[in-house]
Amino acid sequence: MKKPIDEIFPNPPEDLDPHALIEERVPKHVAVIMDGNGRWAKKRLLNRLNGHKAGVEAVRELIRAANDVGVECLTIYSFSTENWKRPEEEVTGLMDLFAKTMLAEVDGLHEEHVVVCPMGDLSALPQDTQDAFMKAWEKTKDNDGMKLFVAVNYGSRKEICDAVNEIVMEAIEQHEETYTVPLVTEELLSKHLYVSGIPDPDLLIRTSGEMRLSNFLLWQIAYSEFYCTDTLWPDFDRYEFLRALLDYQSRNRRFGAVS
Numbered sequence: 244m245k246k247p248i249d250e251i252f253p254n255p256p257e258d259l260d261p262h263a264l265i266e267e268r269v270p271k272h273v274a275v276i277m278d279g280n281g282r283w284a285k286k287r288l289l290n291r292l293n294g295h296k297a298g299v300e301a302v303r304e305l306i307r308a309a310n311d312v313g314v315e316c317l318t319i320y321s322f323s324t325e326n327w328k329r330p331e332e333e334v335t336g337l338m339d340l341f342a343k344t345m346l347a348e349v350d351g352l353h354e355e356h357v358v359v360c361p362m363g364d365l366s367a368l369p370q371d372t373q374d375a376f377m378k379a380w381e382k383t384k385d386n387d388g389m390k391l392f393v394a395v396n397y398g399s400r401k402e403i404c405d406a407v408n409e410i411v412m413e414a415i416e417q418h419e420e421t422y423t424v425p426l427v428t429e430e431l432l433s434k435h436l437y438v439s440g441i442p443d444p445d446l447l448i449r450t451s452g453e454m455r456l457s458n459f460l461l462w463q464i465a466y467s468e469f470y471c472t473d474t475l476w477p478d479f480d481r482y483e484f485l486r487a488l489l490d491y492q493s494r495n496r497r498f499g500a501v502s
Contacts (some may be wrong), residue, residue, distance in 0.1 A: 256300030270445035279451030279475030297477035308481035324398030345375040356388030399461040405433035
């Protein structure tokens with residue numbers, strides 16, 4: 244870990260012992276479905292966009308904590324391909340929030356050596372939002388720290404379809420006369436996903452008590468450990484993250500083998 248454990252978790256609840264966290268067993272890749280912003284706002288008689296703004300603070304807290312404990316890759320589900328069905332005012336507000344947040348946070352992330360990697364179909368986003376994500380990528384791409392994958396306009400089924408189509412198109416371009424599509428193996432398809440060459444998530448966290456995958460990383464989480472909490476996303480702080488890590492470390496990961 245880059246920092247002393249007491250500095251990372253300075254005021255733990257009585258039922259949590261940060262020193263129980265084993266550095267060698269910190270998951271290399273953590274993926275998070277951040278759910279509950281709307282319900283958090285509703286409980287406080289606020290509009291949904293206020294909930295999303297509060298959720299940004301939780302994202303900031305998570306990134307710092309994950310980076311500090313030595314997570315190598317962190318993937319956060321920010322906006323799905325299905326989220327376009329939400330009210331236009333909410334979607335517009337989210338896109339503006341994404342752009343402003345990226346521009347405001349990129350310098351701090353850069354100082355922490357974090358690599359910001361947008362993941363999804365950015366072409367459908369407003370130009371200002373696209374530009375903000377690409378600026379973050381360009382500024383941080385050569386960093387050597389934690390990789391932060393921001394899944395935006397992301398859908399796993401589309402990702403898999405895009406990967407297969409890319410394999411087919413490459414085969415057509417390389418074999419114009421004979422047109423031979425190669426045998427599609429797990430390795431070949433993995434190379435054509437939006438992001439390749441990184442470990443699959445060890446741990447998938449979902450907040451707000453929901454028990455579904457919501458079209459997120461369907462290929463990559465084949466053997467991920469799941470951790471679900473009733474905590475709404477804006478209330479998910481570094482100590483809730485610590486609970487998830489400790490729970491993960493209590494698991495016996497067998498990958499299909501006999502225990």
